[in-house]
C-alpha cells in the first residue's frame with residue numbers, strides 16, 4: 396500500500412518468543428496493507444492513509460460541498476488591473492484537495508486479532524463511502540454503525556458528515572486500538588459528531604449488556620446508545636466474510652439490527668478468498684458461497700421460485716460495480732477479488 400506516507404513503529408516485535416508465542420506466530424496472517432514497513436517488522440505502526448478529493452469538492456463545516464464553477468460568474472470577473480492588463484479570474488483554489496487519516500495497525504496478527512490490521516476491503520469500502528459523501532448528501536446527519544470495524548477507518552470517514560457513528564467490534568485489544576485511532580484523528584472529526592467505540596460481538600447474547608465485557612467496561616453500551624441503534628439508517632462492514640460460523644453469527648446480528656427501528660441499508664465489502672478443495676478437486680470460494688446463500692436476488696427468477704417453495708431468505712443483495720467507484724484512497728491495489736454489496740432486510744411473509 397503506497398498510500399501510507401509515514402510509518403511510526405509503536406511497539407517493536409518481541410525480540411525472543413517463548414514456545415507458546417512461536418506457536419501462535421505460526422498462525423499469523425498478514426493483509427496486503429503493509430508496504431513500506433520496516434523489514435521483518437510485525438508490531439504496531441501508525442500509517443497515514445491519504446485520500447484525495449475530486450476537483451470542485453470541498454469539506455466545509457461537517458459537509459462535503461460540490462462547487463459548480465459557473466461560467467457566467469467567471470466571465471463577469473474578467474477585468475483590467477491597475478496597469479491595464481487583463482486580470483484573469485483565479486479559479487477558487489482548493490488547498491485541501493487531500494487529507495490524511497492516521498491509523499494505528501499491526502502488520503501481522505493471529506487470526507482472532509485480524510481486526511488489528513487494515514484489509515483491502517476496508518479501503519474499497521472507504522472509496523465507496525467517500526464517493527457517496529462527495530456526490531450526495533445521503534449520509535449527512537445520519538446515525539451509522541460499522542460492524543467488525545477493526546481499526547475503524549470507514550466509520551471515521553463517515554463521522555465527518557454523520558450525526559452519530561458507532562464503531563463496533565469485539566475483544567478489548569481491538570476496541571482499544573480502534574479507540575486510539577479515533578483519538579489520533581480527533582482533528583478530522585467535527586465536534587458535533589458523536590463517535591462511540593462499542594463492543595458488539597455477533598456471537599454473544601442479545602441485547603449486548605454492560606456485563607458482556609467485564610474487562611472493557613468503557614466499550615459497553617448505555618441504554619440510550621443502544622436505543623439510538625434503532626435510528627441508524629446505515630450499516631457498513633468490510634472483510635467480515637471468512638468463516639462460515641462467523642457469517643451465520645453476523646447475519647443473526649444483522650437480522651436483529653435491521654428488523655428494528657428505521658429502515659437500514661448495509662454496504663458490505665468483501666475479499667473473495669479461494670482455496671483448493673480436496674472434496675471438489677477444484678479451487679472454490681466456499682466462504683463466499685455460504686454468504687451468497689443468505690441473499691435473495693430479486694431479479695433472479697430461479698431464486699424467486701425457491702422463495703415461493705419455502706426457502707425464505709430475508710436479505711436482498713445487489714452487487715455494486717466497484718469499477719464505477721473512483722479510487723480516492725491513494726495507490727492501493729483493488730485487484731479483481733474485492734466485491735461490494737448493498738443489502739436490505741426484506742422478509743417475504
Ligand SMILES: C[S@@+](CC[C@H](N)C(=O)[O-])C[C@H]1O[C@@H](n2cnc3c(N)ncnc32)[C@H](O)[C@@H]1O
Nearest residue numbers: 510513514517543544545565596597598633634
Ligand atoms: C478481517 S477483519 C476486518 C477488519 C476491518 N473491517 C478491515 O477490513 O480492515 C474482521 C473483523 O471482524 C471482527 N470480528 C470477528 N469476529 C467477530 C465477532 N464475533 N463479533 C464482532 N466482530 C467480529 C474482527 O475482530 C475483525 O475486526
